[in-house]
Amino acid sequence: MTTPAAFLFDGDTLSLEKLVQLSSGKIACDLSRAAWDNVAEGRRIVMRAVADGSAYYGVNTGVGSQKDIGVQAADFASFNDHIIVAEATDMPGAAFAPTVVRGALAVMLNNAATGRLGLRPDLVRRMLRLFHCADMPEVRSGTSSGMADLGPLAQLALPLVGRSLDGGAPLIEGPYDLAEKEAVSLINCNAFVLSHGAHVMAEAARLAIAFDLAAALSLEAFRGNLSYYRAEMRPGYRNPHQLASCRQINHALRGARLWQDGEARFLQDPLSFRFATRVGGTVKLALAQATAIYQDDLNCVCDNPVVSLETGSLVTGINMDSTPLTYATDGLRQAIAMAAAVSTERSLKVQHAGFSGLPLGLAQPCRADGGVQNLIISYLGVARQAELRGLAAPVLLDCAHALADGIEDVSGLGPLSVARTEQVIAFAWQIVSVEMIIASWALALRGLETSEMGQTTGAIYTKLRPFLPIGTEGRNVFDMSGPIDCVSAPEFVQPYQI
Known part of the structure; x- marks a missing residue:
């Protein structure tokens, strides 16, 4: 890290020019105080929803064509881990430039700062840790059809759960268990399209x-x-x-x-x-x-x-x-x-x-x-x-x-x-x-x-x-x-x- 001044994600004011600057990895980042409050409130809403027993897509059900199959509370951690690993399927090909990968992570952090993803504050802090790593995970390009960058985002999320695409040492130590809704929220946006x-x-x-x-x-x-x-x-x-x-x-x-x-x-x-x-x-x-x-x-x-x-x-x-x-x-x-x-x-x-x-x-x-x-x-x-x-x-x-x-x-x-x-x-x-x-x-x-x-x-x-x-x-x-x-x-x- 070479620039001490922090940029604060608030989910509302990130510009394309700033995104390109953040992609260099030379700017320290955090969330604004209001954004952290929204993250906490968003998580409380998720937990209340889980407690009410209703079915919520990707939270306590499967995803895609398996959306009508329920997931038991005891299986939430393994279900979320399996979603990330499964959708990280590696098709050989070119990889995104590290600047594009870091930029995609910046988009995700900006999205999370709204509080409307419902991620735990601890997971957001882990995302910030990954953002500040000197290296970025390898992520394949040309593997998304443009209805959320599922494959690339799953590969980007591997270090968050203590894994890597090639099976080597992860950028962040693990294992790390994801909680309700978190896997689907990590892969359900166009972060790579926007960064690229x-x-x-x-x-x-x-x-x-x-x-x-x-x-x-x-x-x-x-x-x-x-x-x-x-x-x-x-x-x-x-x-x-x-x-x-x-x-x-x-x-x-x-x-x-x-x-x-x-x-x-x-x-x-x-x-x-x-x-x-x-x-x-x-x-x-x-x-x-x-x-x-x-x-x-x-x-x-x-x-x-x-x-x-x-x-x-x-x-x-x-x-x-x-x-x-x-x-x-x-x-x-x-x-x-x-x-x-x-x-x-x-x-x-x-x-x-x-x-x-x-x-x-x-x-x-x-x-x-x-x-x-x-x-x-x-x-x-x-x-x-x-x-x-x-x-x-x-x-x-x-x-x-x-x-x-x-x-x-x-x-x-x-x-x-x-x-x-x-x-x-x-x-x-x-x-x-x-x-x-x-x-x-x-x-x-x-x-x-x-x-x-x-x-x-x-x-x-x-x-x-x-x-x-x-x-x-x-x-x-x-x-x-x-x-x-x-x-x-x-x-x-x-x-x-x-």
């Missing part, structure tokens, strides 16, 4: 700025017409997200010679240049909508049954459905795919002699080899674009039906939507890097001094130029990982964001 989604959207926010910066660099390289980026055009923009992209591109080009009369090559540029603010603004719009939807779910109560502090009873819960989250990330993914396609089009125009006025393939004049054409940079970008496009289709309508013998007949597929969005973003970083590489190559051939470029576009060119084998093509294999890692690094976009 928060990290993906943080990455998407940086990517949205990178699309604008790439468009500005391509405009510089193409000698594009900036008339529609001038400040006097802004009153015609009613979409604030489009306006944000316009301001970002304008800011990147401040001080550029390109603003002067007679610098633009064409009266009207191809649409991929003219529509950069519309498309870039759509990415920002989709991101804002997705953020709002995820933010709402982050602080909603997700469990089944839910403890009603108002009525002192247990009621059926419904918020484990991930349909709103899938809708949000499906839209974001499609907007990013469109922006990537437009980025590819700009790249192709910049290297096209008929549009740019530069030598064929951006090779040295009169050379039969060399340039970005012989390095097949645009081919690689188009190949990535094809992969990205295949991942961009919405998954919301691919709902898997009739699970648990037909009792659970709808699944929102939120985890799949988030995972595909993460893949799309990874490909999009490569595509936007290709655009910047080709634009920088064109700027080098134009012989412009960085003092003649925009302050930001000139700085980007200066960073990327050392990676480019201009004039030495074919002597060594061009490793594109250098410029791609440079562009996609968190610190690349930050200095230029407005």
Whole structure:
């Protein structure tokens, strides 16, 4: 633990940005005093419900299709342990990043802080102990269909009962017996979708700025017409997200010679240049909508049954459905795919002699080899674009039906939507890097001094130029990982964001 200041979970004010910060494991956390009071009251309500002899789902009955089979009081501890271990079934595959796992645990703690799960305070304290561990348990990804992250949450809960996925030493000593309702409450939410989604959207926010910066660099390289980026055009923009992209591109080009009369090559540029603010603004719009939807779910109560502090009873819960989250990330993914396609089009125009006025393939004049054409940079970008496009289709309508013998007949597929969005973003970083590489190559051939470029576009060119084998093509294999890692690094976009 390196940061002494504590963050207090209260079940109401956790933000996506704070969730990503908490995922680092560098912030000490606790529950607020009011939250601890709610936890205690929620547990008292559970115990009164158990004492009244009525049947309550997952409390004194089985779960899923076994919901009508009762559980005797003497078997409560073993029943809860068996639920966790059984639903932790391990299907081989990739694991979530530790930051996503810790973030999921933060979501669970925030949920528990409402008191509406009915967990014992002692179990919540044990969850806090796990949160503060240096390591996180291994949890498989790709194993949830989006009606509560049952498998991943059960694997995350294993250390809480003194177990581990691989049978090795647990992160917290055990054994530890769970009490009435606790097993079902530990696995009945969308904590992994929310945590994974928060990290993906943080990455998407940086990517949205990178699309604008790439468009500005391509405009510089193409000698594009900036008339529609001038400040006097802004009153015609009613979409604030489009306006944000316009301001970002304008800011990147401040001080550029390109603003002067007679610098633009064409009266009207191809649409991929003219529509950069519309498309870039759509990415920002989709991101804002997705953020709002995820933010709402982050602080909603997700469990089944839910403890009603108002009525002192247990009621059926419904918020484990991930349909709103899938809708949000499906839209974001499609907007990013469109922006990537437009980025590819700009790249192709910049290297096209008929549009740019530069030598064929951006090779040295009169050379039969060399340039970005012989390095097949645009081919690689188009190949990535094809992969990205295949991942961009919405998954919301691919709902898997009739699970648990037909009792659970709808699944929102939120985890799949988030995972595909993460893949799309990874490909999009490569595509936007290709655009910047080709634009920088064109700027080098134009012989412009960085003092003649925009302050930001000139700085980007200066960073990327050392990676480019201009004039030495074919002597060594061009490793594109250098410029791609440079562009996609968190610190690349930050200095230029407005």
